[in-house]
Amino acid sequence: MELNIYTDQHNKLIEDYKLAEDQLRFTGTPKECIEQSKNDEERSSILAIEQEQLVTFFVLHKNEGVKPYSQNPNAILLRAFSTDARQQGKGYAKKALQLLPQFVKNNFSGINEIVLAVNVANVAAQSLYKKCGFVDEGVRTMGEKGELIIMSYYL
Numbered sequence: 001m002e003l004n005i006y007t008d009q010h011n012k013l014i015e016d017y018k019l020a021e022d023q024l025r026f027t028g029t030p031k032e033c034i035e036q037s038k039n040d041e042e043r044s045s046i047l048a049i050e051q052e053q054l055v056t057f058f059v060l061h062k063n064e065g066v067k068p069y070s071q072n073p074n075a076i077l078l079r080a081f082s083t084d085a086r087q088q089g090k091g092y093a094k095k096a097l098q099l100l101p102q103f104v105k106n107n108f109s110g111i112n113e114i115v116l117a118v119n120v121a122n123v124a125a126q127s128l129y130k131k132c133g134f135v136d137e138g139v140r141t142m143g144e145k146g147e148l149i150i151m152s153y154y155l
Contacts, residue, residue: 006045
């Protein structure tokens with residue numbers, strides 16, 4: 001698997017990406033996220049590609065994006081994390097999260113913390129994040145879709 005920053009040459013992969021209704025309760029679609037990234041230089045859309053197929057997608061958001069969740073000016077927010085509905089249960093999300101720390105170090109200089117906000121109802125995602133080294137330090141906040149647990153991975 002390889003993590004890539006989105007470019008227009010990835011459009012076909014984005015078109016083929018599918019999310020189930022239960023996933024859409026917690027995350028945005030890659031198309032929506034890419035549009036936001038195009039209009040906000042602090043957002044980078046990231047594609048996890050396995051055998052020329054987009055299997056996992058997420059956004060890394062610097063500066064203003066991370067402020068509601070962390071006081072650390074050197075943190076980056078992981079948001080809109082999803083796996084193609086047809087690819088779930090194959091370990092792709094875990095592999096993407098395992099590759100993430102080195103990817104951030106290589107592509108986002110000065111970042112020393114990855115922060116995410118996960119819905120309290122999304123127990124499966126919480127478990128995955130913990131397995132991949134994210135730490136729940138007890139911080140909670142309200143989001144558009146309910147209460148959020150703030151988790152951190154320190155680089």
